[in-house]
Amino acid sequence: MHISLFLRAGLLAGAFALGGCGRDDSGIDLHTRAVANRLAYIPPQCFTRTLDPRAARAQNPCYVCHADAAVPNYQGQPELQLAYAFPQLQGGRDVANPWTNLFADHAAAIGKISDRDIARYVDDDNYHDQDNTPVLAKRLARVPQRWDVNGDGHWSGYLPDAGFRYDAQGYDLAADGQASGWRRFSYYPLPGAFMPTNGSFDDVLIRLPPAFREDEQGAASTAVYSINLAIVEALIRRADIDIDAADEKLLGVDLDGDGRLGNAVRVHYDWQPTAGRNMSYVGRARLEQAAGSLHLAAGLYPEGTEFLHSVRYLAVDADGKVRAAPRMKELRYARKLRWLSYSDLRHDAGREAREAELNPNRLEHFNGDPEQGLQNLIGWSYQGFIEDRRGRLRPQTYEETVQCMGCHGGLSATEDGSFSLPRKTSGGAAHGWGSTAAYALPDPLRSDGAAEFATYLKNNHAGDEYRANEEVLKRFYEADAAPQAAAFEALARDLSTLLLPSAQRALALDKAYRVLVEEQSFAKGRDAMLAPALNVHRDIAPDAPTGIIEAQPAPRLAVH
Secondary structure (H helix, E strand, O other): OOHHHHHHOOHHHHHHHHOOOOOOOOOOOOOOOOOOOOOOOOOHHHHEOOOOOOOOOOOOOHHHOOOOOOOOOOOOOHHHHOEEOOOOOOOOOOEEOOOHHHHOOOHHHHHOOOHHHHHHHHOOOOOEOOOOOEHHHHHHHOOOHHHOOOOOOOOOOOOOOOOOOEOOOOEEEOOOOOEEEEEEEOEOOOOOOOOHHHOOEEEEEEEOOHHHHEOOOOOEOHHHHHHHHHHHHHHHHOOOEEEEEEEHHHHOOOOOOOOOOOEEEEEOOOOEHHHOEOOOOOOHHHHHHHHOOOOOOOOOOOOOOEEEEEEEEEEEOOOOOEEEEEEEEEEEEEEEOOOOOHHHHHHHHHHHHHHHHHOOOOOOOOEEEOOOEEEOOOOEEEEEEEEOOOOOEEEOOHHHHHHHHOOOOOOOOOEOOEOOHHHEOOOOOOOOEOOOOOOOOOOOEEOOOOEHHHHHHHHHOOOOOOOOOHHHHHHHEOOOOOEOHHHHHHHHHOOHHHHOOOHHHHHHHHHHHHHHHHHOOHHHOOOOOOOOOOOEOOEEOOOEEOOOOOOOOOOOEOOO
16 A cells, blocks of 8 residues: 555554554564574674765764774774775675665655655654553563563563653653653764764663662662762763762762762762772662672663663654654663673673684674563663554564664773763753753864864765765755865854754655665665665675775763
8 A cells, every 4th residue: 555545544543542452463573583684783884885986085984983992892993994894704705785775766655655644654653552651561561472482471571661751850750650760861963874864863761770769778769869870970971970969978978079078069980999999879779889789880881771762753843843753763772681890891802802803704693582682792681672564663573683783782982882871961950861952052072172073074074974965965065075164163053053954854764764664674774765875885895995094083072
């Protein structure tokens, strides 16, 4: 059936009204571990053609993910900026790009979807049921047989429990108005594919285990939880973090490091255990840390930390303003299963490096399953949910979940596998918690003093890895590729000049992704492409040079 007719028929609305609570499995069998794309853990952006005949030098979007990393991330790989280090799958022959959706011409299918239909589609909430509870949780509560991988009659993975409704401090409220433990924060998207101008808005929530949310007597305490979240942020960002005034005498912890217990308005980062300087959580988490059942270290989240990441369509208001749509493309979940010390992480990274050197053509393998999540080597489990043909969220298959694993296994751009919290904003009354509107802020500075997004445009000379975003090119560059000074000056003051697309582009990107949903062809790539990619290799010789002569650094963002 034609997509627009499908929408007009109201079948989607009916599905959501029913909550999808039957035993419908969307035609997906989670038991199979068959993987057609053996390189599913290598993102399609890694096949970018960095040599541009129109430019005097190679374009470099690679530094964003592949640069030197800070300990305890032992996966810094700046050399990957210089060569396509793919495993040889075919006896020395060129590696075929498995992300064939990049080259598909969907123009005809996109053209058949009207602006009105796609606007109605993306504004239809596919997460909440009519009673504001997560409709996906209801589907999983009556788990279909083909989704029950371990055969116990229950869904053993993450059961969606966030309400995606927030108080003034960013704390999530479930349908019954009670706090779910999740807290949303504002952060700068990673330059490239994650910018809304390339197809999606997103938001990220973090949740720490119950011990972090309770005082030392075991009573729930938002004040204690807020301080513990700030302590974790300080450890991850290795920087002082502002907080609301806290009475250190009641907490028994010198938060600001001034040598006395008074009123603190910041958490001072000072973790140097070899020099006798350590930090402490507060509340019941402090007691468990002292007992050795909870751990603390710079650059690492405590065990039991969870992240929830919604990826959303682009909606357009009546005045043409682009915003995050109610409809989710994906819901991604991560949980830290176990604590690994610096020495554990260094040992595992060294072992991986030795194995890769001995067998450079070895393919990555990930333990776990789609029901309970796939596990990486640094202690985390990941699982995801994505739209089925009818627009309802369903669990991802094993192969679809493998697509998440390469980026969360220790890239230099991450801290303990996470992209978002190290990029958190810190301004406003809630210190960066709550709002996700980082788009109108100034271009943030990195720790080396360079502006983050202007540097990306300079290194990549484009607004995406594929150099396919013509709108950004026209906004920031002249026809002869010369930078437009006024555009860069505006970017320094207002990130939205880069991050937000026009209304026309937003709707077109929504349509392009809707075609992939109708096809259910995510295994071939899930980028919203308006035309076949030109600056991407269809095949490439293993270890072929990228043409980038010198690897660029990617310093972390300064606290803003």
